[in-house]
Amino acid sequence: MTELRSLYPAIEPFESGMLDVGDGHAIYFERSGTPGGKPAVFLHGGPGGGFSANHRRLFDPACYEVTLFDQRGCGRSTPHAGLEANTTWHLVADIERLRERFGHAKWQVFGGSWGSTLALAYAETHPERVSELILRGVYTLTQGELDWYYRFGVSQMFPDKWEGFLSPLKTAEERADPVSAYRRLLTGEDEAAKLAAAKAWSIWEGSTITLLPDPALLAGFADGHYALAFARIENHYFFHHAWLEEGQLLRDAHRLKGIPGVIVHGRYDMPCPAHYAWALHKAWPEAEFHLIEGAGHAYSEPGILDRLIRATDGLG
Template sequence: MTERRTLYPEFEPREAGMLDVGDGHSLYWERSGNAVGKKVVFLHGGPGGGSSPSHRRQFDPARYDILVFDQRGAGKSLPHASLVANTTAHLVADIETLRTHFGIDRWMVFGGSWGSTLSLAYAVAHPDRVTELVLRGVFLFDQYEVDWLYREGGASSLYPEAWDDFVAPIAEEERGDLVGAYRRLLTGDDAVARLVAAKAWSKWEAVTVTLLPSKDTEDHFTSDEVAIAIARIENHYMAHKGWLAEGELLAGAAKLRDIPGVIVQGRHDCCTPPRAAWALKQAWPEVELNIVPDGGHLFSEPGVLDGLVRATDRFATV
């Protein structure tokens, strides 16, 4: 087959609900596809990005039992944009809570961008529960990746005009630590300043994730509720480096050696450049790394989507 694969036709969840996971958090979840099919959990990006109906369409509904959920504070989960008890360890524990709640023994784990980070953290913590890993736009939360996005000389070199918009809400004397400066605005008492900062942070995200300019993407990222959740939660994780030590996920990759895996990585991904995916491949030689020559960051990029759907089709028969 040479024709690129696309999303499966639209289909609705067969059930949906909220699950109390403690700490005042309740997660929105949906299950779709074949109730007796291969189990898969989808982990969205951000952090704080939330899920969308198109996410489940990366899987054949005739062969997969698909669990999609919104992580703490994101999407329809409550409380909205909350930073309380919201860390990587909490999210890893939530995935296990969902697995046991639904009586699932083992499942495929599929995540892109921040979802790739969370997928790796979960798989390293619970390798016996993971049948396969499918990752897109690998982000390991090492310092160079944070600096690429939030210090001059990285993505700012590619998008100088958008960078000027990004730093505009921050006083000149505070621009040496943009993550910290944004944190003060996003957690401050001034509601107007919070929203201005959230929209600027999320607009920068929208620029770096698209290979070509996309007004629809920018409009989505900068809508009030989406911007607040993405900016507050993402900044919260960036400020704490994801609660991950430098090199922790690469070191943990030794636990993945017996797990079949595929990485789909856009060559021109300006949000999570290929360097991290390549490093993960060196630490986990058994994984299949597909670098898409005309791909960017988003799963909807034609070449990236083709690689992801081919991976899920392959693993559906395992």
């Protein structure tokens, strides 16, 4: 059998800083790899998840010059957990600001989970700026996908975890529409209730993204500082359907024509059903499509990670 590929060795950025993007927001960015190498930008998940040092390791540092950044309100960007002027289209504009700042005519765009949503929104808006597109755990943010994860679907697979997710919601009305009910808690004045809700929202996701339980990963989702930004921003985006028209990203997939791409998706991805990745594959047949057996949602699933490293190598 072919040995599975894994992350490149740990690497430190050669540049980091804050970029004032207006609207009271400043985003933290890093650049790693080889200055002057093949340009790429990494788009993290959530929304509100931030990037980690391990995300630098998805790219061959001898080949790539990679830009990573914490999207508005999360990670080391400021203000922490801020929702004002924080929409999909603000983030698309931020990606363009970074590209222009670093002088790239085009760059490879790599996005996983929510990052795949943002990557599609960016690539369909600025196809002339995308050299290649790598998508993992495809999420097109339709009502069907939201209902699957926050109403009926994953709740049937994880009834014990679902009970924990519903615990901050006290009435049948709230439990019938968790996204709206959580919004009231996450934007309310009761700080204790806000933090409890943030942890419950975040732990639900951390409990369902891997094929097998991963206690170390779950511990990160349970951290209060992380959970507050993650839950507030993710709920904010999902409550507003990410400021996308229903089905927009699949509808406009024709704009990706001519962009080389790779789609990587776990067969047992709970947050992001494989149906939508398959639909994108049919709408954008030029892209390689890899449905990974024995894998859930997280990029760290061995089969998914192997295929992602092969993708960045192959397109490098």
